[in-house]
Amino acid sequence: MNVIHASPARPFVIEPATADDARSIAELHRIAADGVADYIWSTMVEDGEELLDVGERRYGRTGVKASFENCLVIRDVDGSLAANILAYPMTVSPEGEADPDPILRPFDELEEDQSLYINSLCVAEKHRGQGMAKALLRHIEDVARERGLTKTSLICFEQNREAMSLYRRRGYVETNRVKLVPHPLIRATGDATLMVNYLDAASNGVTPMTKTDAWGAPVSTTDQTAIDGLNRAHGLFQGYFNDPVAVIDQTLETSPDFSMGHLFKAGLYALSTEKAAFDELPAMLETLGKLEGNMNDRERGHLAALRAWRNGDLLGAVELWGDVVAACPRDAIALQFAHQGDFLFGQTRMLRDRIDWVLPYWTENDPGYGFLHGMRSFGLEETGDYGEAESAARYALSLNKHDTWATHGLAHVFEMQGRTDLGIEFMESTADDWSIDNGFSYHNWWHLALYYLERDDPGSALRLFDDMIHPAKTDIAMELLDGAALLWRLFVLGHDTGSRWHDIADVYEGWVEDGYYVFNDMHAMMSFVATGRHAAADGLMATLDQRQNDDDINGLNVRQIGLPVCRAFMAFGQGRYDDAVRLLRPVRVIANRFGGSHAQRDVLDITMLESAIRAGDIPRAAAFSAERLARKPESPLARQFAARIGNRP
Numbered sequence: 001m002n003v004i005h006a007s008p009a010r011p012f013v014i015e016p017a018t019a020d021d022a023r024s025i026a027e028l029h030r031i032a033a034d035g036v037a038d039y040i041w042s043t044m045v046e047d048g049e050e051l052l053d054v055g056e057r058r059y060g061r062t063g064v065k066a067s068f069e070n071c072l073v074i075r076d077v078d079g080s081l082a083a084n085i086l087a088y089p090m091t092v093s094p095e096g097e098a099d100p101d102p103i104l105r106p107f108d109e110l111e112e113d114q115s116l117y118i119n120s121l122c123v124a125e126k127h128r129g130q131g132m133a134k135a136l137l138r139h140i141e142d143v144a145r146e147r148g149l150t151k152t153s154l155i156c157f158e159q160n161r162e163a164m165s166l167y168r169r170r171g172y173v174e175t176n177r178v179k180l181v182p183h184p185l186i187r188a189t190g191d192a193t194l195m196v197n198y199l200d201a202a203s204n205g206v207t208p209m210t211k212t213d214a215w216g217a218p219v220s221t222t223d224q225t226a227i228d229g230l231n232r233a234h235g236l237f238q239g240y241f242n243d244p245v246a247v248i249d250q251t252l253e254t255s256p257d258f259s260m261g262h263l264f265k266a267g268l269y270a271l272s273t274e275k276a277a278f279d280e281l282p283a284m285l286e287t288l289g290k291l292e293g294n295m296n297d298r299e300r301g302h303l304a305a306l307r308a309w310r311n312g313d314l315l316g317a318v319e320l321w322g323d324v325v326a327a328c329p330r331d332a333i334a335l336q337f338a339h340q341g342d343f344l345f346g347q348t349r350m351l352r353d354r355i356d357w358v359l360p361y362w363t364e365n366d367p368g369y370g371f372l373h374g375m376r377s378f379g380l381e382e383t384g385d386y387g388e389a390e391s392a393a394r395y396a397l398s399l400n401k402h403d404t405w406a407t408h409g410l411a412h413v414f415e416m417q418g419r420t421d422l423g424i425e426f427m428e429s430t431a432d433d434w435s436i437d438n439g440f441s442y443h444n445w446w447h448l449a450l451y452y453l454e455r456d457d458p459g460s461a462l463r464l465f466d467d468m469i470h471p472a473k474t475d476i477a478m479e480l481l482d483g484a485a486l487l488w489r490l491f492v493l494g495h496d497t498g499s500r501w502h503d504i505a506d507v508y509e510g511w512v513e514d515g516y517y518v519f520n521d522m523h524a525m526m527s528f529v530a531t532g533r534h535a536a537a538d539g540l541m542a543t544l545d546q547r548q549n550d551d552d553i554n555g556l557n558v559r560q561i562g563l564p565v566c567r568a569f570m571a572f573g574q575g576r577y578d579d580a581v582r583l584l585r586p587v588r589v590i591a592n593r594f595g596g597s598h599a600q601r602d603v604l605d606i607t608m609l610e611s612a613i614r615a616g617d618i619p620r621a622a623a624f625s626a627e628r629l630a631r632k633p634e635s636p637l638a639r640q641f642a643a644r645i646g647n648r649p
Contacts, residue, residue: 014139017071017084019060024081025071026055032122034157035186039103042185066119072139074132076124083123083132087140090117090153103186106178110194112153116144121154129365137170141199152197157188162363164193168216168330169366172197214367216330219260220296226255230264234333237268238371240404240440244268259291263302264333270309270317271340274477275514281310298328305337312552315345325354329361332368339375344517345553346592352379370399374406381412382597389413404444407434411447415454415599418632423451435468445469446482450599453486456636458495461486465500473503477520480504484523485603491530492572492603492610505531512539515547518554518562519595525566529573537570557594561587565604572607577615584608613644621645 017025030037030052041054049057061067065088074083092113099105111117118140123132137152144152156163158177172195180192211219214231221227229251237244248265252258266284269277288303295303301324309317318341324334335358342350355376362369373396380389390413396406407430414423427448435441445468452460470483483504487497508524515521521540528537544566548559568583588604609628612621622645628638 014072014074014135017068017073019062019068021071021073021081021084022060022068023052023056025059025068025073025084025086026052028081028084028122028124029059029086029120030055032120034160034188035183036188039183039185043101070119072136074127074136076127081124082127083136084120085118085136085140086120087116087118087143087152089147089149090115103181103183106181107155107192109178110155110176110192112151112175112194112196114149115151115153115196116140116147116149118152118154133166134170137166141197145199150199152199154195156193156195158191158193159189161361162365164195165216165330165361165363165366167195167197168212169214170197171211173218212330213260213333215332216366217328217332217334218296218298220294220299221255221258221260223255223258226251226258226261229255230258230261233261234264234336235368238332238336238368239400239402240438241402242437242439257291257294259288259295259299260302260333262288262291263299263306266306267302267321267333267337270306271337271344272477273344273517273520275511275516278310278516281306285310298324298331298334301327302334305334312550314341315553318342318345318347322350322354325357329358332371335372336375343378343597344519344595346595348379348382348592350379352376352383355379364399370396370403371405372396373399374403374409377406377409378412378597381409381416386413386417401430401433404434404438404440408440408444408447411444412597412599415447415450416631418454418635418638420451420454420635424448424455427451442469442479443482446486447599449486450489453489453493454632454635454637456640458490458493461490462495462497462500470500470503473507475507477517480507481520481523484508484526485600488523488526488530488603489606491526492607497530501527501531505533505536509533509536512536513543515543515558516554517595518544518547518558521558521562522565522569522594525569529569532573537566541566541570561591561594565591568607568611572611575614577611578617580611581608581615581617581620584611609641613641618645 037055038051041051044054045051058066059068062069066086070088071084071086073081076082090111090113092111099108121133121136141152154167154172156167158164174193175196176194177191180186180188180190182189211222211224211227213219213227214235219227219230229247233244233247233251236242236247245265245268248261252261252265255261262284266281266288269280269284285306288306292300292303301320305317305320305324308320318338321334321338321341324331325338328334335354338354339351342354355372359372362372373392377389377393377396380392389409393406393410393413396403411423411427414420414426427444434444445464449461449464449469452464465483465486469486470479474480487501487504490497505527508527511524521544525537525540528540544558544563547555548563549555564583564587568580571577571579571583584604584607588601588608591601591604605624605628609621609624612624625638625642625645629642632638
């Protein structure tokens, strides 16, 4: 007898069933079998019996496989059955006769010799989500080992995605499948799959991997300690909490041949948008090349994406991660990598659509399920579906209030709709949920600062810069970017930013010759213009002039967007406001291609509108102001722009 703690509220006990449980076992089995039990029992009905009577009679027998004697149960506090598992040894005879029933005959192909076969597993509906199914599976796996068996097996209908997900997370792999023969009593349709859990890795003679990560994607190692390290590291990355690199480094110290661990770390480095991190990839790929022979298909897909990235095919790399997602919808790592890549290169639609690819394969009970809706929220917001974006974000936060990306998605909705006061209230009231030990908190603080700037409160925006966005010198590209983006808005609007620019410009000055990611270069130019670093600005322009000839996505973005924007910022700094307007007008409508969000790229509109006002170009200034007022009619900043040009609402 095993005591398993299902929840803090009540422990539950796994115990053998009794003959008195036969009818309750039949009731639960009837649920799990999706009509197959009804069909079998319908062929055995005796005079006056209902189908459930047949099931009770069968499970009340002794000395047979389908008996209460082979059942383990968990009881509710009143003694009724909360969950049941029926399992017995499976021996397949090569000379065995085929089932004469054509409806049941396909199941003959779904038998795993010398396994402990799980005939049925069911948890009553009111007890689901408490861990009972997992506990019963763990227990039955221990029973198999005690009996000298090296594997457990079961049949699952592919349409039961929640059950398929549970079994994959437990290490079960599909080894065969058959088409179900339709019958009016059988509710299941499609394929039935044979799933096997190889308790001893040496017994696995099939191609699928024996282990999966916490999200159900296969890994080529049998080292559970290494897998647990990956699960912890990616669990942190899903919420952007600190420090996934440190965790995976510790894992790789003890498991240096862990392919998926190396692939995860290399992906983080690739997507950092930092040239120094990019320069680490050759050594990482050399290590991965030595491990390639033992990789599974999923891992080889990750490797192909990293090689493409290292060779400069950044968009191709994102699509290769997307291919991994399409082939393995439970690959939460590839999904997040592709999502980040879509953001970096302005693939707005895919921020939404890649999440839609995988949602049918996940359930609310899966770890990290809420993060999918947080990502989807951002994709919906960037494609202009603000109502659905808000719903998705709030749903994700109802599952996990620490979902930083869902918080971020909702912050974007409030920003784009001009719901400034609500945005401030939301971000400040939930700050403890998303800001503690979180590597993305600086960006959410930046969103809060934008609300204050929209409310014409530059003092509060600057306090957030000092305390939260840029409290200390950093060389992390994405943190620098937010600091520069906020200060440039204040600079353009004529507010004194003191000496705050210098730490940022100092770091950017060391990157002038990199020309790695033009969205970063745009923010570097802001710092050079604002601090009067003309030599650094000229040096960056020389680098971009070279990079525009590169035959890759960054070269294209430099040519079409980066160079005109940087020239416009230089023109603004030199008081050539007409030139700034001329350069920004055609670029802002295609600027999504070089990355960032609508909120981040709004800096182009603010700079263009301010330039038009300073140039005395009232017709254009009025037009640009009208755009802003239409989107944010209650915004004090938008109204202030309108008042300055006599374009009052």
